[in-house]
Amino acid sequence: MSKIPEGSELDEMDRALLRLLQADGTLSSSALAERLSLTVTPCWRRRKRLEDLGVIRDYQANLDRRKLGFGVLAFAQIGFGVHAGDDPDNFEKTILALPEVLSCHKVTGSADYVLTILAADLESYGRFVENVLRRQPGLATIQSSLALREIKAETRVPV
Known part of the structure; x- marks a missing residue:
């Protein structure tokens, strides 16, 4: 932007x-x-x-994920074996269509992407990893971290 x-x-x-x-x-x-x-x-x-001007992109309500049955908040670090070719671009297109993925960032460091993912429980998160993430072509690594406690979850930009 x-x-x-x-x-x-x-x-x-x-x-x-x-x-x-x-x-x-x-x-x-x-x-x-x-x-x-x-x-x-x-x-x-x-x-x-x-x-x-695009300063205000849209309007939305902030929902309580737990009250809606999403007890697991996970952060998945995704790594690709080969960075050239169509695999990373196709991965990004796939991620855009997944409602469980709250955010996806292409990052520097040991991972290529960091995803924030919601799931009802550990079992459903496991199914998401197995049935969706692991089936992405070119994916070499998935490292998951689970939120134990949410200290701050803010979407407001300091203006």
Whole structure:
């Protein structure tokens, strides 16, 4: 993702608006305007501008995974034997379609990718590893780590 185009820098009002929306994405333009001491139209314009610039990508609700039956949060480090060819690209395409994979990052170091994966329990995570990850062409290593306790899980960007 590229930076904000020159001449489109964020001012403190934009940053305040972003902090409010990260805390509560359901805020209406009138509620935002009231909290920012603006009128509704300028507030809506700021919000729309931030959306158009891609600073605001989307809106979502943050769900409690445990209450929805996902008791296991796993981190899988994936390594490929050969980095050339189509295998890594095909792997990325496959991962994009898997709802259990919350995030996938191409990284430096001993692994090529780090995935964050949800599963109902250890048995279902094991099935995911066997039936999905191990069947990916070119994959050489999978190293899993399981979250024992979640200390911080934040999606908010400091603005």
